[in-house]
Amino acid sequence: MAELKSPDTRRCRYFFLYDGSKVRGEGDPTRDGICYFYPEETPMDKQDLLCGQLAGVGRCVSELSSSAVRILRLRRCKFAIRMKDDFFWALGCSMEVPTVSVCELLDHLIDLFCFYNGSVRQSYQLNSKETLAAEWARYLSHVLSGPSELHYILQSVRTLDLTNVDPLLLLKAALILQACQRCPLVLAGCVLFRGRVVSTQMPPQLTIKVMVHESETYAKTQRSSGRSTPTSDGGPVSATAVFLTPSELQYLQSAPVDKISSSHSAPEKDAPPKKTRLSRTLSDIPSSESTPSRPASCQSLQRASFSPHTSSSEDSVFSPAPSQGSSADSPNPSPLSPIRRFSYGGNAHEAEGGTPDSLHSGGGGVSQMPSERDGSAFEESLHLSRGAASEMTDCGNAAFRDEKTPAGEGGVCCLKPRGHKAEMRQPPSGSCSFDSLEESPLVSMALYVHRVNSLVLALLVEPCFMGDSASMEEVNHSSLASLNGLEAHLRAISPAAPGAAGPYLFAHYDSVQSTLTTNVSGRPGGASEYLFVRATSLLHSHFFDTETLQEAIIRSAGTAVYGTRSVAQETYFQQHGGSMRNSGIPNQQDSAFSLPSKARHRLLKHGVNLL
Amino acid sequence: MTARKSLLKVILLGDGGVGKSSIMNRYVTNKFDAHLFHTIGVEFLNKTLEVDGNQVTLQIWDTAGQERFRSLRTPFYRGSDCCLLTFSVDDNQSFLNLSNWKKEFIYYADVKEPENFPFVVLGNKVDVTERQVSTEEAQMWCQENGDYPYFETSAKDATNVAVAFEEAVHRALAADDKADHLIPTDTVKLHRKPRSATSCCS
Numbered sequence: 001m002a003e004l005k006s007p008d009t010r011r012c013r014y015f016f017l018y019d020g021s022k023v024r025g026e027g028d029p030t031r032d033g034i035c036y037f038y039p040e041e042t043p044m045d046k047q048d049l050l051c052g053q054l055a056g057v058g059r060c061v062s063e064l065s066s067s068a069v070r071i072l073r074l075r076r077c078k079f080a081i082r083m084k085d086d087f088f089w090a091l092g093c094s095m096e097v098p099t100v101s102v103c104e105l106l107d108h109l110i111d112l113f114c115f116y117n118g119s120v121r122q123s124y125q126l127n128s129k130e131t132l133a134a135e136w137a138r139y140l141s142h143v144l145s146g147p148s149e150l151h152y153i154l155q156s157v158r159t160l161d162l163t164n165v166d167p168l169l170l171l172k173a174a175l176i177l178q179a180c181q182r183c184p185l186v187l188a189g190c191v192l193f194r195g196r197v198v199s200t201q202m203p204p205q206l207t208i209k210v211m212v213h214e215s216e217t218y219a220k221t222q223r224s225s226g227r228s229t230p231t232s233d234g235g236p237v238s239a240t241a242v243f244l245t246p247s248e249l250q251y252l253q254s255a256p257v258d259k260i261s262s263s264h265s266a267p268e269k270d271a272p273p274k275k276t277r278l279s280r281t282l283s284d285i286p287s288s289e290s291t292p293s294r295p296a297s298c299q300s301l302q303r304a305s306f307s308p309h310t311s312s313s314e315d316s317v318f319s320p321a322p323s324q325g326s327s328a329d330s331p332n333p334s335p336l337s338p339i340r341r342f343s344y345g346g347n348a349h350e351a352e353g354g355t356p357d358s359l360h361s362g363g364g365g366v367s368q369m370p371s372e373r374d375g376s377a378f379e380e381s382l383h384l385s386r387g388a389a390s391e392m393t394d395c396g397n398a399a400f401r402d403e404k405t406p407a408g409e410g411g412v413c414c415l416k417p418r419g420h421k422a423e424m425r426q427p428p429s430g431s432c433s434f435d436s437l438e439e440s441p442l443v444s445m446a447l448y449v450h451r452v453n454s455l456v457l458a459l460l461v462e463p464c465f466m467g468d469s470a471s472m473e474e475v476n477h478s479s480l481a482s483l484n485g486l487e488a489h490l491r492a493i494s495p496a497a498p499g500a501a502g503p504y505l506f507a508h509y510d511s512v513q514s515t516l517t518t519n520v521s522g523r524p525g526g527a528s529e530y531l532f533v534r535a536t537s538l539l540h541s542h543f544f545d546t547e548t549l550q551e552a553i554i555r556s557a558g559t560a561v562y563g564t565r566s567v568a569q570e571t572y573f574q575q576h577g578g579s580m581r582n583s584g585i586p587n588q589q590d591s592a593f594s595l596p597s598k599a600r601h602r603l604l605k606h607g608v609n610l611l
Numbered sequence: 612m613t614a615r616k617s618l619l620k621v622i623l624l625g626d627g628g629v630g631k632s633s634i635m636n637r638y639v640t641n642k643f644d645a646h647l648f649h650t651i652g653v654e655f656l657n658k659t660l661e662v663d664g665n666q667v668t669l670q671i672w673d674t675a676g677q678e679r680f681r682s683l684r685t686p687f688y689r690g691s692d693c694c695l696l697t698f699s700v701d702d703n704q705s706f707l708n709l710s711n712w713k714k715e716f717i718y719y720a721d722v723k724e725p726e727n728f729p730f731v732v733l734g735n736k737v738d739v740t741e742r743q744v745s746t747e748e749a750q751m752w753c754q755e756n757g758d759y760p761y762f763e764t765s766a767k768d769a770t771n772v773a774v775a776f777e778e779a780v781h782r783a784l785a786a787d788d789k790a791d792h793l794i795p796t797d798t799v800k801l802h803r804k805p806r807s808a809t810s811c812c813s
């Protein structure tokens with residue numbers, strides 16, 4: 001893979017996919033099961049060893065604890081694990097990458113693969129290992145080539161620098177998308193400029209997937225033509241097959257209805273919160289049949305064409321929430337999406353409180369892997385002083401402990417299922433709690449891409465759209481002039497001067513839209529930036545692990561980083577310069593305590609409101 | 612005549628709602644959509660024509676008529692080869708505003724010789740029965756302001772739209788030819804690109 005940018009080794013040391021079904025008998029060599037291994041130049045013996053050992057340990061632990069293994073630690077490596085049927089994925093990173101991030105990254109990789117290739121099992125039945133290895137390499141390099149370490153820790157959609165763009169242009173982009181949606185075969189779309197989002201109608205996770213294709217074709221045209229020519233080349237329109245999960249599809253189909261909040265959604269709104277929380281039963285979930293506005297002809301056509309997928313439903317979708325087993329037969333709260341939990345604040349608390357902590361007992365004691373605890377050394381060396389807003393104490397509240405095992409406690413930990421986190425980033429109308437249903441097949445769609453120089457209109461369309469010249473023409477006519485204009489406008493915007501970084505560093509993550517605003521340059525070499533990023537990743541971990549934690553200050557002898565989060569955002573702030581007045585014990589004069597007000601004040605001009 | 616431009620930029624200006632976008636769409640795609648949203652900023656479409664045996668790409672720029680979009684549209688006036696001043700015959704105010712549009716264009720497009728710049732005036736929506744601007748009034752204005760050609764168009768039923776654009780192309784090409792002959796004496800050309808008939812599309 002000459003094209004592979006050599007990713008930061010901290011970001012990914014190993015990634016592999018192992019197919020256990022290929023290795024059944026005693027005599028079967030392990031290597032037969034290795035579908036893809038990164039780095040590809042790893043000696044075969046080592047590949048065998050890692051795959052064999054990790055897959056074995058993973059299976060053993062998950063069988064003993066009867067819950068999915070999410071993280072294994074081996075020497076100085078942290079492996080995010082996913083298991084599905086006979087497939088076993090592992091993504092190994094350095095210990096300092098937050099566990100949450102590694103797990104999300106692996107999920108993201110697999111989701112990407114499924115988005116472009118469909119079900120994993122079927123892909124391997126239809127294609128050669130080599131072809132699909134190239135696919136994995138492609139997604140891996142894309143995932144790892146983020147602009148900065150922060151983007152890697154807080155998986156985010158790259159957006160246009162909005163401070164620099166006339167909001168009317170964003171409206172223009174949104175109107176282009178709406179105009180396209182007048183064609184009933186168009187589900188949703190996004191407008192991208194130079195690999196960044198200008199406007200999107202899709203949930204962030206889906207936008208990220210779409211962007212992989214876009215940035216690749218962009219890179220390709222840049223390479224082939226040297227510089228992109230001002231007049232668009234022969235074929236500005238292309239299409240590729242993609243696969244949506246049922247919940248993604250449901251979100252896309254239901255979103256406009258919810259936005260209008262017409263009579264359809266009115267009863268739901270009036271319903272008491274209690275009822276909403278009961279929606280963990282199937283009957284409460286709005287069935288996809290009830291969603292309107294899809295031409296029947298197309299639907300039937302689509303059903304027909306999917307039959308190969310639905311027939312092999314066993315392996316067709318890879319469920320993002322790996323703890324289906326436990327969620328089905330125990331009162332484990334996992335089906336409750338965090339949206340609900342957060343939105344009902346105190347109530348949600350109660351809902352959680354009574355649940356027996358099945359994961360807790362499983363996590364700590366089971367099969368300690370030989371792990372040096374150097375990973376947690378860093379964490380321990382920094383004092384974590386919790387902000388006034390959060391009443392949490394280390395010893396109290398076992399109720400929260402059921403969600404996770406404390407970082408760095410054991411070699412193996414069963415992490416809170418990732419589904420929660422993923423769902424949290426989607427508007428509640430998505431109601432994705434049933435991602436975990438195994439029998440949900442992937443739905444085949446098409447990704448229509450119309451490029452005007454650096455501007456791209458990407459639309460998720462029904463597969464029959466591409467054969468429907470009238471619809472294609474309609475979409476083209478309604479969007480072309482506006483796309484041309486928007487491209488001209490955006491090109492005319494001079495890139496903002498990088499500007500002096502200022503006497504502070506900050507990172508602001510919008511967890512609803514998955515966007516990151518930061519003044520961290522991401523250039524290698526900045527020692528202070530590196531510390532900030534490490535502190536941020538640690539705080540991010542803590543925020544994820546401790547749901548009620550709202551503010552925290554993390555400090556060393558020389559500096560302090562302030563972190564705060566709400567349902568919708570996470571913000572990290574570090575003030576440079578100024579002598580740290582720090583006597584070692586909490587002290588009124590301690591300059592760290594002025595960080596929250598400084599952050600509020602400073603970040604206002606970046607459009608971050610912490611009030 | 613051999614040194615003709617292969618790309619002509621024609622810009623549509625006029626009050627909001629007079630039908631600039633509809634005129635452009637009618638000419639390029641031969642479609643009419645009664646429910647277009649306000650144009651935000653600028654938009655453009657290309658149409659390839661054959662003029663005197665040469666391929667010419669006509670780039671039609673449609674602009675936002677509303678005052679609030681002014682700062683978005685004005686940067687794109689530069690480099691225009693012809694300006695189509697548009698009003699609606701059922702809206703007298705849009706007719707009265709033509710002078711302002713002309714002024715705005717000359718200022719932002721940085722036109723060196725405004726008296727020689729090719730303007731074309733379009734009175735749109737002639738399909739509407741209640742007119743507020745008579746043909747005579749419009750023709751009078753055109754005569755007084757520099758003898759501009761005047762067309763009464765309807766994007767809805769396609770009246771005169773193509774004719775108006777053809778006239779714009781001819782005016783633009785004529786002005787281009789004239790400019791080629793009038794080499795200003797107070798400038799020195801340090802580098803003149805060798806132009807020949809064969810290199811028309813490079």
